[in-house]
């Protein structure tokens with residue numbers, strides 16, 4: 001096993017900012033309680049590849065609907081590794097739960113961004129059978145897998161990331 005990463009919580013200040021961006025008008029004390037109860041991602045078994053990410057809130061997602069979840073989590077990892085995010089298989093099977101970006105790519109240098117490398121999850125219930133997804137706070141909804149990658153022999157990338165979602169072409 002390669003022990004190359006560590007999950008952390010983002011700061012309360014960063015969490016409040018990103019939470020209010022998704023859920024405008026949430027009272028401060030509610031955001032603080034959500035923050036305190038954030039569960040760190042964990043593997044279910046010794047042989048599991050995926051770290052389950054747990055929902056910080058209870059929510060219902062009708063077919064066709066989307067939600068952006070600030071996870072409260074940042075991932076520190078060695079260079080040469082990437083954290084890939086996927087829906088939990090069970091929810092994919094039942095509800096065709098999708099990440100809007102199909103697979104979430106968390107770069108190792110996202111960790112030092114101004115937003116602390118706060119991992120966001122945008123998910124959609126893509127059920128074709130009209131199934132309504134209901135999750136409680138603390139339920140796993142997504143899994144993250146650390147993967148090692150290579151680069152080309154003539155690679156000269158030297159830029160420094162700050163942020164995500166198109167940040168490197170801004």
Ligand SMILES: O=c1ccn([C@H]2C[C@H](O)[C@@H](COP(=O)(O)OP(=O)(O)OP(=O)(O)O)O2)c(=O)[nH]1
Pocket residue numbers: 085101103104105106107108110118119120121122163164165166167168169
């Ligand atoms: O589901 C996701 C996917 C990405 N990110 C963050 C981490 C990642 O390091 C950063 C940029 O993601 P990516 O490289 O996939 O985005 P891009 O559209 O190629 O933009 P960039 O130019 O910032 O690389 O956004 C998330 O928080 N959640």
